[in-house]
Amino acid sequence: MYSKLLILHFPGREVEKPVVCHLTKYYDLTFNILKATILPRKEGIMVLELSGSKKNFKKAVQYLKDQGVIVKNASQEITRDEDKCIHCGACTAVCPTGALAISRPDMYVRFDKTKCSVCELCIATCLTRAMKAEPTTETLFE
Amino acid sequence: MSKFKVNKTYKEINDKIRSGEVVVVTADEIVDIVKEKGPVKAAETVDVVTTATFAPMCSSGAFINFGQSVPTIRASQVWLNNVPAYAGLAAVDCYIGATEACLEDPLNKVWPGEFNYGGGHVIHDLIAGKAVHLKAAGYGTSCYPNRGIEKDIRLSDLRQATLCNPRNGYQNYNCAVNFSNKTIYTYMGTLKPKVGNANYSTSGQLSPLFNDPYYKTIGLGTRIFLGGGEGYVTWHGTQHNPSAERNEKGIPKTPAGTMWVMGDLKQMKPEWIVGVSLRGYGISLAVGMGVPIPILNEEMAQFTAVTDKDIEVQIVDYGNDYPNGINKNYGFATYDELKSGAIVFNGKDVPTVPLSSVAKAREIAEILKDWIQSQKFLLGEPQFTLPTK
Numbered sequence: 001m002y003s004k005l006l007i008l009h010f011p012g013r014e015v016e017k018p019v020v021c022h023l024t025k026y027y028d029l030t031f032n033i034l035k036a037t038i039l040p041r042k043e044g045i046m047v048l049e050l051s052g053s054k055k056n057f058k059k060a061v062q063y064l065k066d067q068g069v070i071v072k073n074a075s076q077e078i079t080r081d082e083d084k085c086i087h088c089g090a091c092t093a094v095c096p097t098g099a100l101a102i103s104r105p106d107m108y109v110r111f112d113k114t115k116c117s118v119c120e121l122c123i124a125t126c127l128t129r130a131m132k133a134e135p136t137t138e139t140l141f142e
Numbered sequence: 143m144s145k146f147k148v149n150k151t152y153k154e155i156n157d158k159i160r161s162g163e164v165v166v167v168t169a170d171e172i173v174d175i176v177k178e179k180g181p182v183k184a185a186e187t188v189d190v191v192t193t194a195t196f197a198p199m200c201s202s203g204a205f206i207n208f209g210q211s212v213p214t215i216r217a218s219q220v221w222l223n224n225v226p227a228y229a230g231l232a233a234v235d236c237y238i239g240a241t242e243a244c245l246e247d248p249l250n251k252v253w254p255g256e257f258n259y260g261g262g263h264v265i266h267d268l269i270a271g272k273a274v275h276l277k278a279a280g281y282g283t284s285c286y287p288n289r290g291i292e293k294d295i296r297l298s299d300l301r302q303a304t305l306c307n308p309r310n311g312y313q314n315y316n317c318a319v320n321f322s323n324k325t326i327y328t329y330m331g332t333l334k335p336k337v338g339n340a341n342y343s344t345s346g347q348l349s350p351l352f353n354d355p356y357y358k359t360i361g362l363g364t365r366i367f368l369g370g371g372e373g374y375v376t377w378h379g380t381q382h383n384p385s386a387e388r389n390e391k392g393i394p395k396t397p398a399g400t401m402w403v404m405g406d407l408k409q410m411k412p413e414w415i416v417g418v419s420l421r422g423y424g425i426s427l428a429v430g431m432g433v434p435i436p437i438l439n440e441e442m443a444q445f446t447a448v449t450d451k452d453i454e455v456q457i458v459d460y461g462n463d464y465p466n467g468i469n470k471n472y473g474f475a476t477y478d479e480l481k482s483g484a485i486v487f488n489g490k491d492v493p494t495v496p497l498s499s500v501a502k503a504r505e506i507a508e509i510l511k512d513w514i515q516s517q518k519f520l521l522g523e524p525q526f527t528l529p530t531k
Contacts, residue, residue: 088197088198088496
């Protein structure tokens with residue numbers, strides 16, 4: 001089961017097409033609309049969680065693009081629960097950007113968010129499950 | 143006539159603790175003291191050196207007595223938050239092992255498994271004061287007719303809950319690499335293919351048994367910091383192997399001594415006993431442990447002055463050798479090199495990855511030092527020390 005949060009921008013001329021309905025009909029995906037707005041100049045913004053098989057998901061995104069919809073990944077950020085982190089260093093084995101690194105000589109594990117590429121590899125590697133992916137677009141859901 | 147110039151007894155050191163005159167330093171701090179003053183002067187000045195480790199330690203678990211119900215039960219199977227506990231002990235006693243996975247865990251069927259909840263987490267939840275759901279099944283006897291109970295238990299309601307770890311504080315361990323062509327997931331963490339990283343797990347010069355390499359002060363009755371409370375060394379640990387090859391300073395070059403430790407769960411703190419999930423491998427328990435080493439003479443001062451440069455760790459392939467029981471190493475790295483962040487292996491820089499938290503071990507060594515200095519903690523004199531043969 002593949003699931004992602006997407007932000008869809010519908011140009012003014014496209015808002016009347018029932019494209020989201022087609023995601024279910026043609027690609028066997030389920031969607032959960034978290035936000036839908038039509039802006040004054042008639043362009044629409046929709047935030048939805050789209051779930052299904054990865055293959056169909058990719059096809060569906062291509063379909064959306066073909067319909068003139070601009071598709072963006074609702075961006076995520078990685079956060080660390082400071083109370084859970086035991087500073088063992090296991091995460092540094094998988095972090096590809098050095099965002100998680102051991103500072104020397106004190107040997108605490110530092111997390112530099114500016115270096116993080118949100119690859120999510122640390123999440124399942126962290127021994128105490130201190131690393132989490134969280135959406136950065138919270139304001140959209142208010 | 144003693145062969146030492148400095149001779150102290152446990153009683154003398156404990157008297158000093160009671161009177162507040164005791165001098166305690168950590169295993170990091172003693173290094174420079176011995177270097178500057180020499181072992182005799184150091185032994186005259188310093189009474190206790192605190193050592194510590196905080197790392198995932200399988201071979202951990204807890205005995206729990208969960209009290210009788212009405213009608214009474216002879217629990218023959220027990221689950222705690224759906225994690226099976228061993229119940230073949232007595233009517234309402236069980237042992238929850240740290241590495242036991244909860245029943246609905248897909249294990250490695252979805253590879254590499256996440257192992258999000260198991261025995262280690264149950265122990266952590268109990269210490270954190272959370273309610274743990276207990277299910278027990280019995281077969282019914284005249285004295286224990288009940289066939290099954292379910293109830294929530296909390297640590298404060300239990301009569302006894304005892305951490306009992308048959309093997310902790312390993313004296314040296316392996317440095318794990320992976321020669322194969324794919325990423326592997328081990329109890330030594332994630333190992334990238336073609337020696338992409340080198341993982342190790344020891345707190346080096348802070349680690350208890352490196353500071354007393356011939357077990358001259360550690361044995362049954364040694365009082366320790368265990369999970370934030372007071373615990374004891376009660377036996378030599380399983381796989382204790384004192385005859386491992388040693389370097390000229392007496393430091394074993396391969397896995398050697400181990401300790402069996404016990405302590406009261408009710409004294410422990412959730413920050414020092416933490417359930418951990420090792421991707422693709424399973425569940426374990428990170429155990430915070432601190433052992434005070436009494437400086438009875440200059441020999442002990444010299445032992446505790448061990449540095450990361452003196453400690454060699456053997457490099458072992460977990461891609462092919464380890465799973466096939468091939469006992470082979472590819473040379474040694476000093477702990478100093480491992481801690482620096484990279485080792486040179488076959489002419490290539492290999493990043494090193496710890497699983498043992500040196501930062502937290504240092505905190506434990508400081509806490510234990512503070513306990514002793516503030517008269518809260520007396521040394522326990524062992525009835526006998528760990529076997530050397």
